[in-house]
């Protein structure tokens with residue numbers, strides 16, 4: 214998915230000053246962002262006061278939307294640098310095409326993982342014949358400096374490890390590692406993304422790592438995480454320092470656990486780019502507008518996205534806090 218803001222704000226993020234070393238329960242409200250003509254998404258990251266959770270730097274939740282008589286998701290070709298995108302669906306399907314020539318329909322509970330590395334372009338659309346409901350999350354992972362110029366790649370993993378915990382909790386490991394089970398998706402930092410399904414009456418304690426920071430994105434139902442009731446489309450930031458996370462639900466519910474080692478490098482995020490400097494961003498924008506670096510996406514019925522104007526104030530990553 215693309216950031217379709219016409220005037221996207223620059224976000225400076227990374228470093229440790231926003232990281233809570235101790236457990237906290239910080240409820241983040243979503244910001245509603247229009248995506249195309251018929252869709253809105255709820256943006257949880259970046260959020261006022263919270264920009265990253267581990268290497269996770271962008272979190273959108275969308276649906277469930279009834280798109281029976283709608284085109285659904287229609288995101289024209291657009292570029293990325295410096296990140297990975299994770300497509301995760303509960304309902305519906307998304308057709309991914311990219312400048313490597315990939316063409317892949319991603320279905321519910323399958324991982325679509327795109328590593329932009331130095332440069333990639335892609336489009337995402339609901340196929341012409343699509344399911345009635347579309348419900349999912351679009352997530353970005355920042356690449357560390359040592360790997361941000363890596364070759365672009367697209368991975369599709371229809372089978373992912375599952376953990377049946379006690380107390381009614383069932384987990385699918387989408388990315389990274391949870392409780393000894395590892396996703397086949399390529400990662401570049403210590404990270405976890407897991408989809409947690411909670412049966413009615415769930416009362417569980419999920420083992421987690423004290424050196425990771427975590428957040429939980431509520432997908433459906435009425436989960437309670439560490440005593441906080443979560444409405445779908447909201448996110449609870451949990452900080453670091455936990456060995457177990459209490460999760461319960463009276464009714465059938467689902468949440469995504471997002472976590473990782475705090476991301477210490479300073480970043481500049483603007484539009485669909487993650488860089489280290491204003492120059493990185495300006496160069497990427499120039500390449501998308503006039504260059505050939507990103508390549509072509511073939512097969513999308515429509516024009517590619519034009520880059521917005523750069524903001525008038527130079528983009529700067531913030532200095533390291535320690």
Ligand code: MN
Nearest residue numbers: 214215293298
């Ligand atoms: Mn995208």
